[in-house]
Amino acid sequence: MGVKFIKISVVYFVIGVCLGMYMSMTEHFNLTPVHVHINLLGWTAMTLAGLIYVAFPEAAETKLAKVHFWLHNISLPVMMVGLAFFVTGTKNAASAIAVGGTLMVLGIVLFAYNVLVNIKGS
Numbered sequence: 720m721g722v723k724f725i726k727i728s729v730v731y732f733v734i735g736v737c738l739g740m741y742m743s744m745t746e747h748f749n750l751t752p753v754h755v756h757i758n759l760l761g762w763t764a765m766t767l768a769g770l771i772y773v774a775f776p777e778a779a780e781t782k783l784a785k786v787h788f789w790l791h792n793i794s795l796p797v798m799m800v801g802l803a804f805f806v807t808g809t810k811n812a813a814s815a816i817a818v819g820g821t822l823m824v825l826g827i828v829l830f831a832y833n834v835l836v837n838i839k840g841s
């Protein structure tokens with residue numbers, strides 16, 4: 720689970736910085752929130768979750784970790800594609816952001832619960 724998170728996170732890192740470069744070159748700063756959340760939820764948050772699961776296999780081997788993995792990885796593309804359409808003028812993409820954002824928050828709450836309950840101090 721940890722390694723999968725880390726491998727997916729570097730793909731988001733590449734997409735995030737490419738989008739940052741595109742925004743700089745074209746001065747299309749309306750895409751900033753997409754860039755920000757691809758980098759922060761895709762790269763940094765996923766890398767950190769992955770490293771935590773690698774360091775603490777007792778948390779990685781739970782059903783909670785699996786559900787967190789799928790919620791994070793399904794919700795992020797839904798939220799990011801919705802947000803990209805929304806900031807470029809398709810206002811009815813708001814429902815995709817709402818669904819993606821809600822699933823993302825749910826996944827993160829499960830992750831937090833998993834860490835709090837299943838990681839024991841040494």
Ligand code: HEM
Pocket residue numbers: 735736737738739740742743748751754755758759762763
């Ligand atoms: C080559 C890499 C990158 C480029 C070219 C780039 C480019 C940009 C650009 C053009 C903006 C918009 C600035 C504005 O609206 O005035 C921006 C904003 C932002 N970027 Fe990046 N970025 C890069 C990497 C990253 C990474 C790796 C992260 C986070 C892990 C990140 C986080 C942010 C954040 C949080 C903002 C919003 C800042 C604010 O609202 O003031 N960026 N970036």
Ligand code: HEM
Pocket residue numbers: 751752755756759760763764820821823824
């Ligand atoms: C489900 C999770 C999240 C949701 C629904 C969410 C939602 C939002 C919204 C609605 C905005 C305002 C966008 C705008 O005014 O253009 C925003 C901005 C921002 N969020 Fe999030 N966010 C989430 C997670 C995160 C996380 C985990 C981070 C950092 C690790 C983060 C960092 C930021 C930053 C830096 C900005 C300012 C971006 C800018 O200057 O345009 N967000 N977020």
